Amino acid sequence: MRKQLELLWEIQNIDLELKGIREERDRYPQEIKKLDEKQKIEKEKIQKEKEKIESLEKTRRQKEGHLNLEQEKIKRTEGRMFEVKTNKEYKALLSEIDAIKEANSRMEEEVLQVLDEIDELKKDLSKREKEAGVSVEKIETERKKLQEKMAHDDQAWNEQMERREVLIQQIDPKLFKLYNTLREKRQEMGVVSVKNETCQGCFVNIPPQMFIEVQKNNTLIRCPNCNRILYWDGDRNIK
Numbered sequence: 001m002r003k004q005l006e007l008l009w010e011i012q013n014i015d016l017e018l019k020g021i022r023e024e025r026d027r028y029p030q031e032i033k034k035l036d037e038k039q040k041i042e043k044e045k046i047q048k049e050k051e052k053i054e055s056l057e058k059t060r061r062q063k064e065g066h067l068n069l070e071q072e073k074i075k076r077t078e079g080r081m082f083e084v085k086t087n088k089e090y091k092a093l094l095s096e097i098d099a100i101k102e103a104n105s106r107m108e109e110e111v112l113q114v115l116d117e118i119d120e121l122k123k124d125l126s127k128r129e130k131e132a133g134v135s136v137e138k139i140e141t142e143r144k145k146l147q148e149k150m151a152h153d154d155q156a157w158n159e160q161m162e163r164r165e166v167l168i169q170q171i172d173p174k175l176f177k178l179y180n181t182l183r184e185k186r187q188e189m190g191v192v193s194v195k196n197e198t199c200q201g202c203f204v205n206i207p208p209q210m211f212i213e214v215q216k217n218n219t220l221i222r223c224p225n226c227n228r229i230l231y232w233d234g235d236r237n238i239k
């Protein structure tokens with residue numbers, strides 16, 4: 001019986017490890033999704049800034065185009081000066097030119113302002129791009145770590161499954177069946193250790209005499225409270 005209990009104990013530990021791997025595997029897709037979202041947000045931030053710069057460049061071009069047209073207008077008006085015949089006409093032309101020039105200098109001011117704004121945004125953008133580069137790199141590192149962990153888990157899974165197969169060949173089928181039934185009913189734990197006269201499955205005390213018997217690992221003893229098979233895990237149990 002001792003050998004059988006030892007086998008069962010090893011199977012139980014393997015099963016718990018497999019359970020852990022299964023839970024981790026369920027979490028991976030979510031973690032990958034989180035990383036993808038983070039990356040997307042970084043890229044969108046950069047994209048928005050670029051769009052803003054583009055729109056300002058467009059405004060600048062429009063204003064400059066307008067300025068050029070107005071300059072042409074001044075030249076044309078100045079050309080007409082030679083054709084005027086009266087002083088009154090001459091004065092009228094002069095004031096027309098002045099008005100255009102005034103409007104133009106305002107427009108030039110505006111162009112300069114837009115240029116300043118573009119400069120600021122570009123500085124901001126290159127800073128942001130650097131920052132985004134760093135965080136994208138970090139995200140990639142996390143992704144790699146996760147992939148390595150997944151590969152490691154796959155390997156551990158296969159190794160444990162193989163070992164489990166070997167153990168199952170050696171265990172008494174009736175005992176294994178009991179273990180499986182208990183495992184299904186009791187949160188995947190069919191066999192548990194005992195520590196300080198307490199069942200480590202349900203944490204209820206067992207009678208002192210039973211505790212003595214459990215420590216021998218000679219007979220199949222089950223917890224009077226939760227029905228799980230009890231196992232003495234040696235001194236490792238005493239901390």
Ligand SMILES: [Zn+2]
Binds near residue numbers: 202223224226227228
């Ligand atoms: Zn119990």
